[in-house]
Amino acid sequence: MATEQETDRGRFTITQSQRDRIARFVRKFRSNTKAMLGFSIVVMLVLVAVFAPLIAPYPIEQTNIEDRSQAPSVEHPFGTDDLGRDIFSRVVMGSRISLYVGFGAISGALAVGAVVGVVAGYAGGLTDEILMRVMDAAMAFPPVLLALTLLVVLGPDLSNVIIALAFVYTPYIARVSRSAALAERNEAYVEAAVARGESDSRIVFSEVFPNCMAPMLVQGSLNVSFAILAEASLSFLGLGAQPPRPSWGLMINTGRGFMETAPWMLLFPALAIGIAVVGFNMLGDGLRDVLDPKVEAIE
Amino acid sequence: MQENGKESDSPDSTADGTRRGRFDRRTFLGAAAATGAAAFAGCTGGGGADDGTTEESGSSGGSDGTESTDTTTASGGNQGGTLQWGGAVPVQGLDPHIDTSAASKRVLENIYEEVVALQDDYSIQPHLAESMEQSDDNTLLTFNLREGVTFHNGKEMTSADVLASYERVQNGDYLATGFFDYVEELRAPDDYTFEVQLTEPFAPFLAKMATAELSVMPAENAEKDMVEEPIGTGPYVFESREIETSFTMSRNEDYWGASDEDGPFIDTIVKSEVPDPSVRLQSFLAGEYDFINGIAPKDVSRVEQAPDVRFEKQFPKSLVYLGLNCDVAPFDNKDARLALDYTIDKEKVAEAALYGTGQTTATPATPGSPWVNPDVEPRPRDLDKAQEHLDAAGMSDGFTATFKIPQSYPTQVQAAEVIAADAAEVGINLEIQQITWSTWLSDVYSNRDFQATTSSYLALWYPDVSFYKFLHPNGAFFFTNWVNEDYNALVEEARTIYDEDERADLYHQATEILHEDRAGHLFLWWQPSLYGAASQYKGDIGAPDGSTLQFADNWLDR
Numbered sequence: 001m002a003t004e005q006e007t008d009r010g011r012f013t014i015t016q017s018q019r020d021r022i023a024r025f026v027r028k029f030r031s032n033t034k035a036m037l038g039f040s041i042v043v044m045l046v047l048v049a050v051f052a053p054l055i056a057p058y059p060i061e062q063t064n065i066e067d068r069s070q071a072p073s074v075e076h077p078f079g080t081d082d083l084g085r086d087i088f089s090r091v092v093m094g095s096r097i098s099l100y101v102g103f104g105a106i107s108g109a110l111a112v113g114a115v116v117g118v119v120a121g122y123a124g125g126l127t128d129e130i131l132m133r134v135m136d137a138a139m140a141f142p143p144v145l146l147a148l149t150l151l152v153v154l155g156p157d158l159s160n161v162i163i164a165l166a167f168v169y170t171p172y173i174a175r176v177s178r179s180a181a182l183a184e185r186n187e188a189y190v191e192a193a194v195a196r197g198e199s200d201s202r203i204v205f206s207e208v209f210p211n212c213m214a215p216m217l218v219q220g221s222l223n224v225s226f227a228i229l230a231e232a233s234l235s236f237l238g239l240g241a242q243p244p245r246p247s248w249g250l251m252i253n254t255g256r257g258f259m260e261t262a263p264w265m266l267l268f269p270a271l272a273i274g275i276a277v278v279g280f281n282m283l284g285d286g287l288r289d290v291l292d293p294k295v296e297a298i299e
Numbered sequence: 300m301q302e303n304g305k306e307s308d309s310p311d312s313t314a315d316g317t318r319r320g321r322f323d324r325r326t327f328l329g330a331a332a333a334t335g336a337a338a339f340a341g342c343t344g345g346g347g348a349d350d351g352t353t354e355e356s357g358s359s360g361g362s363d364g365t366e367s368t369d370t371t372t373a374s375g376g377n378q379g380g381t382l383q384w385g386g387a388v389p390v391q392g393l394d395p396h397i398d399t400s401a402a403s404k405r406v407l408e409n410i411y412e413e414v415v416a417l418q419d420d421y422s423i424q425p426h427l428a429e430s431m432e433q434s435d436d437n438t439l440l441t442f443n444l445r446e447g448v449t450f451h452n453g454k455e456m457t458s459a460d461v462l463a464s465y466e467r468v469q470n471g472d473y474l475a476t477g478f479f480d481y482v483e484e485l486r487a488p489d490d491y492t493f494e495v496q497l498t499e500p501f502a503p504f505l506a507k508m509a510t511a512e513l514s515v516m517p518a519e520n521a522e523k524d525m526v527e528e529p530i531g532t533g534p535y536v537f538e539s540r541e542i543e544t545s546f547t548m549s550r551n552e553d554y555w556g557a558s559d560e561d562g563p564f565i566d567t568i569v570k571s572e573v574p575d576p577s578v579r580l581q582s583f584l585a586g587e588y589d590f591i592n593g594i595a596p597k598d599v600s601r602v603e604q605a606p607d608v609r610f611e612k613q614f615p616k617s618l619v620y621l622g623l624n625c626d627v628a629p630f631d632n633k634d635a636r637l638a639l640d641y642t643i644d645k646e647k648v649a650e651a652a653l654y655g656t657g658q659t660t661a662t663p664a665t666p667g668s669p670w671v672n673p674d675v676e677p678r679p680r681d682l683d684k685a686q687e688h689l690d691a692a693g694m695s696d697g698f699t700a701t702f703k704i705p706q707s708y709p710t711q712v713q714a715a716e717v718i719a720a721d722a723a724e725v726g727i728n729l730e731i732q733q734i735t736w737s738t739w740l741s742d743v744y745s746n747r748d749f750q751a752t753t754s755s756y757l758a759l760w761y762p763d764v765s766f767y768k769f770l771h772p773n774g775a776f777f778f779t780n781w782v783n784e785d786y787n788a789l790v791e792e793a794r795t796i797y798d799e800d801e802r803a804d805l806y807h808q809a810t811e812i813l814h815e816d817r818a819g820h821l822f823l824w825w826q827p828s829l830y831g832a833a834s835q836y837k838g839d840i841g842a843p844d845g846s847t848l849q850f851a852d853n854w855l856d857r
Binding site: 062083238242256 | 576734735
């Protein structure tokens, strides 16, 4: 855990103890199968998304009725859809949408939720009460339902999906950040900072905040998988990505009608969602194991 | 899927007399009736029955052009049984003068009846009337009503009920109210005579009389603003309904037209609301339902191959179009509309959505009818011409427009994807936005807040519906803001003309204007009604208008 000394002089140079901590983190991370597996999946996904146009063998929007609903083959490893488009290409390009929404929404949620949570946790009292009751109220709605409602108001569009999901996941981040901040508030380094006469905002953002990052990171990476799933659900319901964009959820929606005659239309996008969700979940779980101070203590 | 509201309009009218001669089960009497009908002949439109495209509509009693081979006529059916019907779209309102939804019309068609009725050959025959006459100047319609017709509440129907039903529509704000602009007076001189005095010859009125928009209801119900519990004279009696779940009607024991040949046979008809087409088809193939409507075109081959299943199709059912708002950019520019037209490969679009079950068109007139202008065809895809028109429109690099598609119509979503991909090749960027049907009705239709959209119309068997209702600024369904004075003059004149050739000529000219001026309705295709029935379900499925259902002559053989 950080000490006052470190934070005071270690802002720009990496101290020996920090280097040790990073090395320890990497060592533990690498020995944690779950974390490594999740990490590899996520890295793979990101690579696929970044290089999607190079990987996808066919254009994804041009329809070709003669080749509709073809079973997987060498030419079309995942088959073709009802309009003759190559499903492999669409699934590959679809990873961009999923990651864009997953990272976008959770970055938004982190930006707002972390500040709210840390401020609430550090300030306590009435500020804490007000902020957290608002968060509780937002959490009282089932996530997808709330996102649906927001989208009906905002209009169906991918960027609106990000806004809606960021809103939906903000309270989850805020809660975790608050409990972390609560724990940090009573640490000696905070008392020292107060004694030094540092301003509240400086204490919150420079002292407490960096020390709450670990649980936020864990929660964030878990929530990325929920956000990916939520995007798929919303697109499935027609409120997310609009055709002809190759959103996995949208592809499943279309494929559902062809379950009997062309099951591959459903199968591959569903697999892709499954892999992405499992990847981020394992990464989140693994990170928690690695970062958990209790585990550290046992070690 | 389809047919929630708008498209459900039932048509104004009838077919014409070209094929009269077939005096079928609901025979009407004698010479007077025949001359009456002859006089109506001109007014009544259709007549397309001889043409192969409308599939033997004139054939044996009650055949609606269904393709079934194992059923011929509905004679001698077994009485009794319960028909389990897996329905596509939930029943909406139950007031026939108000509700536009085809789903409602499909059940109300069996509960309510009209003074006159549309026949399979698109002619109009007296129905609740025994006979009808029309004065030589086409302005006085006289109907001699049947005696002994009772409503479901046990009361006998008299001219007072008919008069009350018509006056309700005339004096209120109902679907057919606009048609009473041409009505000078409605009279009921005695209990079984009903007269309509028109101010001038107005061909569509009789046709409108054959639709649910002028159904006959008891006088006491006609006083209500909205009927919640339907009481009619038809072969089936409303029993109960659970909104969005089921709708039940039972056989009318006292039906005036009951016979051993024409039914009604089935005791109870239970419609379960199963909006999801895959679920509906699955349940049907698993034997849960005797009958389903609204089979998705992509599933046709599965139904055809399934054992012990009747596949029925009735053509045409609806006209699907691309709607362009001619009041806002970019489609207020005729060249922009033409540019888009030239980018669309209509055959490919229809094939993508309909799997070969439909046909493309450049006219709203029913395929095979005399109103079809044979010289006008859909524009072929031609990207050079598209670019020329883009240049002429001052948008050489193309343009962007939102494309609002009702998501409950998967065929239209498929079509939209093909259209958008093709249009993108010349820089016309159509951004698809899937919307719900209620949003379509409120935003696109009522508020006209759209640039491009798709939707469909049902039951266009009468040309006045095809050419006036959604293309003339005074039409009930006008919403694409395309106005052309020459066109309006032609279709207005056509309403007063009873001679088929003369009238057809006007509609042919009107079609040319639609095409040359690239009207706000860019017609994509005609599509059929697709039904699946268990093999023990006998009789001809469907109704003459192509989109509703008449169960009276159907029976269950088990």
